[in-house]
Amino acid sequence: MARALLTAADVKGAWAIVPTPSKEGASDWRATDTVNVDEAARMVNGLIEAGVDGILSMGTLGEAATMTLDEKLVFMKTIVDAAAGRVPVFVGTTCINTRDTIALTRQAVDIGATGTMLGVPMWCAPSVDTAVQFYKDVAEAVPDINIAIYANPEAFKFDFPRTFWGQVAEIPQVVTAKYIGVGTLLPDLAAIKGRIKLLPIDFDYYGAARMDDSIDAFWTSGAVCHPLVSTTLRDLVVQARASGDWSKAKAFMGRLAPTAAPLFPNGSFKEFSTYNIPLEKARMTAGGWMNAGPCRPPYHLCPETYLEGARTSGRMWAELGKALEAER
């Protein structure tokens, strides 16, 4: 039986991007069955109890590149079961071609995932035509899946231009997007005509929400450092919109923004992208709320000074969370 698809309006609030927790030894190429299912279930349940509105998983930091197929299926089932229908759960099914992606997406539907956070095959840089056709093909092949466009220009060798957004907005299954930056937000919003809910990153959410009233959701990989930070950000924007007074939300951004800086080596997004996985997992574990575990090969190596920056970022986030607890 066909499932009802979500609409852009159904995507609201704080959407946590989660890692795939791993067992000790997961950095060794000999390791198998590396998913820490207990920690995965605990993580998802804890986020939902803390009030997040949706789960995004198996993107770059979620190690979609480095999990085996069996591990992907185990992890999908684990988090879908843990969520138990309380919030939408999007899993990543990005493969390096259309047919493998379709096969995996069908398995995600069978497991009960709400949607897929889906990037573009990245062996060759895609043209706009190639990227659009890819999403059309997956949507046609798996009509019951909700699709979140995973717009990461470094991972996918693609700058996700306006002409792309205008075309994928016509695909009914495409309901949301893990968006990046705010530099082209307003023109891109004009291109999608309300058909896709664009999710900025938590650090950009305040600015994006002020720019356009349609922005009422965001993605947050920091949530697993301390979820209260993410939900507070969400709630302050709701309050600001209701009251017309943005001063509290702005003041909160003044506390949140400094936690971002040490995550980016030399302030560079490109350099961050090279070490995205080890940096994000180090940040998450340093937050103290969960154990993201070691990174799977080959993305398990990272300069120690970069890692220490990431850990600092995670600790700063967690400290902000603890301060918020005390302020309640």
Place this chain on the structure above:
Amino acid sequence: MARALLTAADVKGAWAIVPTPSKEGASDWRATDTVNVDEAARMVNGLIEAGVDGILSMGTLGEAATMTLDEKLVFMKTIVDAAAGRVPVFVGTTCINTRDTIALTRQAVDIGATGTMLGVPMWCAPSVDTAVQFYKDVAEAVPDINIAIYANPEAFKFDFPRTFWGQVAEIPQVVTAKYIGVGTLLPDLAAIKGRIKLLPIDFDYYGAARMDDSIDAFWTSGAVCHPLVSTTLRDLVVQARASGDWSKAKAFMGRLAPTAAPLFPNGSFKEFSTYNIPLEKARMTAGGWMNAGPCRPPYHLCPETYLEGARTSGRMWAELGKALEAER
């Protein structure tokens, strides 16, 4: 039983890079079992009968990204069987992580492949440490495989610097490399200390061979347009080296070089890389010697003007081949 590994000295002459011939309809995402095994066997046999010295397969134009696992195994077996031990056969086993690559490389060994033409996982741009460790891990896990480093900077988000070459040259399984450009050839040769045979592209072979006497092999995707062009290039360099008179080899390059220009849209390697597969397959089929078949999704779309340039390149190569036949 452990197989004896090749050495750099074993890699000589014209190494053909081949496509994975496909059946009609292979561009549709519904297609399965897309390998044209008859054409694949005919192609490999024909190349060997024409005198090529080795086979490289399942790189970018070989559609390693877009073949299913089953198709990969079928194709590997087809070409290994067709070669029947007459020349080394390298198959591509590049996956988007270390463990999948190891699993596929083991299957390649079981099938009887001589080696793997192996790129680096390309979801994240690798650091030098990451890239080196990846090759070390695969070599440790599959000690019987010969490895050809597949050095494509656009596909793998990696510029293959000198420090990389110096380190991978220490891995016994690494015997050769599909190399790109000649701008850093001499320093890279100094770094590898004779442990790897670097293969320039056919269009660069004359210059590279003149620069350094150790360069006595090259890769050639044009071979399947008309193999005689590739073997003639090889033989003229052998003769030049023996006689000290390079004039005939140089004159031949003057005939070969113009066939490259129309293959590159607006003269751009980056633009070519976006459409690498459709351009190369169009060139190959236009040569008239084989039928490369349609491209698998999502890399089946290409502007018609670009395709026409590629076809012109293939026809020019084939015409040069026919002229060489007439001159014999």
Place this chain on the structure above:
Amino acid sequence: MARALLTAADVKGAWAIVPTPSKEGASDWRATDTVNVDEAARMVNGLIEAGVDGILSMGTLGEAATMTLDEKLVFMKTIVDAAAGRVPVFVGTTCINTRDTIALTRQAVDIGATGTMLGVPMWCAPSVDTAVQFYKDVAEAVPDINIAIYANPEAFKFDFPRTFWGQVAEIPQVVTAKYIGVGTLLPDLAAIKGRIKLLPIDFDYYGAARMDDSIDAFWTSGAVCHPLVSTTLRDLVVQARASGDWSKAKAFMGRLAPTAAPLFPNGSFKEFSTYNIPLEKARMTAGGWMNAGPCRPPYHLCPETYLEGARTSGRMWAELGKALEAER
């Protein structure tokens, strides 16, 4: 006698960026004395009568690169005299080194310019230290000049990072900046601590103004296509801020934004930057409000299809201006 410097708060509203109108034949290298002083005076007077709040000149499209020293002095005097103190007039004094820049800036002060719109020497890409020191040196040498940082990443091989903004904000003479994009606007605003008034481009002004209440000024090269468009944008934002109702300002952006698209060849800022001068001058002349004249060498060549896009952009702007006139 030392002049009083402006403060960030003094920079408000619509700041027009103007071309340097040229005489017929100005594209020929034999041409001398190419400034059309009558048109220059008419342009500045017309803008001020139309209500613009400041004049910025002699940037990229203002042909600072291609005017001779004599022409620069003539043009500076012309527009300073035409403005007659009614609005601030910033002239461009960017040279390819510190000492020439200082010499020219001193002449600008002598002529009576309010300030300099100042980029960074662009022969070598500057480091942050180099760029900051450059502005410090000019400010020390010419203490009476107001400085508008001219933040064009393509022209100056510099991405104007947050650490730069934090440092130049400490220089008293630096009061404003021709800023680019909104992607890093909020972090940059945090870095400058209110000491510099950042001017976004007209096309970004609505979004920037919504993001932060401190944004109450913008630069507009379209003003010379029809000034009423620029002043209407300014006034609608003032009204929105007063009323808390942004709907009219947003609706106006919906009319203005489409005029930008045809100005950028293939949607590319990089490609636009190669032909910045001919494209902007073609747009301006096509608006019908002024005659920007031909481009000085070597930047006088441009593909006709690109020029036609620019002219379309200029005509669309002018048509919007005429519609606004009719709506009054």
Place this chain on the structure above:
Amino acid sequence: MARALLTAADVKGAWAIVPTPSKEGASDWRATDTVNVDEAARMVNGLIEAGVDGILSMGTLGEAATMTLDEKLVFMKTIVDAAAGRVPVFVGTTCINTRDTIALTRQAVDIGATGTMLGVPMWCAPSVDTAVQFYKDVAEAVPDINIAIYANPEAFKFDFPRTFWGQVAEIPQVVTAKYIGVGTLLPDLAAIKGRIKLLPIDFDYYGAARMDDSIDAFWTSGAVCHPLVSTTLRDLVVQARASGDWSKAKAFMGRLAPTAAPLFPNGSFKEFSTYNIPLEKARMTAGGWMNAGPCRPPYHLCPETYLEGARTSGRMWAELGKALEAER
């Protein structure tokens, strides 16, 4: 009276690229008259007595960007007089537009310079058409000047493609080029049809000379560290060509090549380009043969670790020179 132009064949051997020696205090923006004319004359005379075949000056490291016009004229006259017609002297006349370049080039002719080492105005990235027209205009305006194309992709935002070379080769005044890299040397040689003598850098000279017999000259900024290294390189290639035995030349390259590595911070040409001037001047002074003096603003700042690498490079070059003296 019109002078006879050089031909490509007249450009042979080791062409030294020289700095503009500066007096103490030259890094201060208050400094005037910064040329150390005594050291400049001594440098040129010393190079000629040491046997170099030509002088190239006032490029990037020659501080063309940061000298005042008066200083340029003083330096030109100094080195032209010092050379006293013994070897060709090319001075740099690159300005940021066509007309200023023409004016300065005319002054160079009046002073007696043989030619100009001429880059492209770099405010905007030039299209191929713009770059070609620029050289045509200068040649038309100053028919008595010999032109060396100064092909620096970082300084001039231009990648000097084959279509460019094919067109500038038609300009009679263009006789040589400070070329960069060897990656596209053979195709570019095909494009210029023998009309321009392409000069590779000393570090690439061995490889370039082996690739093509027409390569019999090179540029060498290391010459001022110890000229004997440059002339030895030149002579070994002459001997190799005569004998057909390249082994001594190759062995010499094995000694010379390691001196390059510490000059490039993190092995990056782009990073080197940011600090080109301070790095090259530090290298030169460290060689001990001359005193290049401090750098003019704004390019006088450089991280100390980078400078130390450059000094190491200069000392290694000088030590090689001393070893060569001892071996004579």
